[in-house]
Amino acid sequence: AQTVTQSQPEMSVQEAETVTLSCTYDTSESNYYLFWYKQPPSRQMILVIRQEAYKQQNATENRFSVNFQKAAKSFSLKISDSQLGDTAMYFCAFRWSTGNQFYFGTGTSLTVIP
Amino acid sequence: SQTIHQWPATLVQPVGSPLSLECTVEGTSNPNLYWYRQAAGRGLQLLFYSVGIGQISSEVPQNLSASRPQDRQFILSSKKLLLSDSGFYLCAWTNGYEQYFGPGTRLTVT
Numbered sequence: 019a020q021t022v023t024q025s026q027p028e029m030s031v032q033e034a035e036t037v038t039l040s041c042t043y044d045t046s047e048s049n050y051y052l053f054w055y056k057q058p059p060s061r062q063m064i065l066v067i068r069q070e071a072y073k074q075q076n077a078t079e080n081r082f083s084v085n086f087q088k089a090a091k092s093f094s095l096k097i098s099d100s101q102l103g104d105t106a107m108y109f110c111a112f113r114w115s116t117g118n119q120f121y122f123g124t125g126t127s128l129t130v131i132p
Numbered sequence: 133s134q135t136i137h138q139w140p141a142t143l144v145q146p147v148g149s150p151l152s153l154e155c156t157v158e159g160t161s162n163p164n165l166y167w168y169r170q171a172a173g174r175g176l177q178l179l180f181y182s183v184g185i186g187q188i189s190s191e192v193p194q195n196l197s198a199s200r201p202q203d204r205q206f207i208l209s210s211k212k213l214l215l216s217d218s219g220f221y222l223c224a225w226t227n228g229y230e231q232y233f234g235p236g237t238r239l240t241v242t
Contacts, residue, residue, distance in 0.1 A: 053230065061170075061220060063233035109175065111231070118164055118183060119191075120231050124175040 022112050024123035031100045032131050038085075039095045039126045041110030048072075049115040052086065052093045057125075058106040066108070069093065071115075097128075105130045134159035138223050138234035146242055151196075151210040153237050155223030158204065163225040165206040167198055170220040170236075182206060213241045 021044040031037035043052070054066040069077045069086050076084050081101075085094045097104055110123040135158045145151060157163055167179040178191045180198035188198050195214060199207045206223060218241045223234040 051229065055233075061236050061238075063222060063224075063236075065230050065232065068230055113231075118181060118189075118226075119178065120166075120226075122176045127173075 022110055022121050022123040024108075024110055024126050026126045027124070028127045028129075030129040030131055031097075033100055033102060035100055036096060036098045037100055037128065039097075039108050039110075039128065041093045041095070041123055043091050043093065043110075043112045043121075045091070045112070045114075047114055051113045051115060052084075053111040053113070053120075054082070054084070054093075054095045055109045055111060055122075056104075056106045057109065058103075063109075067095065100130045102130050102132060104128065134225075134227075134232065136223060136225055136232060136234040138221075138237055140237060141235065142238045144240045144242060145213050147215055148212050151208070151213050151217070151239070153208040153221055153223075153239075155206040155208075155234055156204055157225045160204070160225070160227065162203060163227065165200065166224040166226075166231070167206065167208050168222040168224065170222060172219075176222070179208070215241050217241050 023042045050071045052069045056064045056066050067077050067079045067082050069084050076086050081098045083096045107125045107127050109125045112121045137156050164183050166181045168176045170176050180190055182188050182200045185200050196210050221237045224231045
């Protein structure tokens with residue numbers, strides 16, 4: 019099975035500041051996708067951002083961006099101008115490009131402090 | 133646009149009772165479908181996934197089962213619930229790239 023590691027169980031950030039959540043993964047394949055999902059207190063899982071492994075350019079979605087380091091097998095999420103609504107559990111996920119299964123990390127609980 | 137529904141939203145069942153959770157997807161055809169379970173404050177555990185009608189892959193041997201009677205319908209069942217079956221159950225579908233999740237069912241076994 020694939021391994022996706024999120025080494026930060028809990029983090030906090032001041033409102034309007036920037037925070038980076040870490041994720042590493044283990045694979046010998048070269049074609050895969052990486053994702054960050056957000057799970058707010060409502061527990062609805064929401065896709066935040068996606069990165070294709072063959073793309074060198076880091077994905078960006080508004081205040082959310084990733085730092086994808088393929089050689090290091092690292093996929094961190096940066097949240098800029100943090101807002102109270104960013105308070106949530108964040109999950110990193112991996113999927114082979116030809117596979118059916120998604121592999122999730124254990125999550126990082128982020129709290130935005132007003 | 134695509135929509136995924138799950139029901140019920142909340143369920144309280146006694147130990148030993150049966151279970152049926154339903155998930156349906158609208159706006160797409162032949163999706164891959166998934167059932168996950170999430171314990172409080174924990175990550176996602178993949179229970180079952182399906183790539184087509186009648187095709188079910190089980191990831192965790194337990195007293196749960198899944199069925200896909202129609203293309204966009206996925207059902208999670210149990211004949212006799214255990215206390216350890218309590219948790220938050222999420223259904224998801226994929227378009228081949230991202231995975232999209234339903235609102236979830238909170239199951240408490242008493």
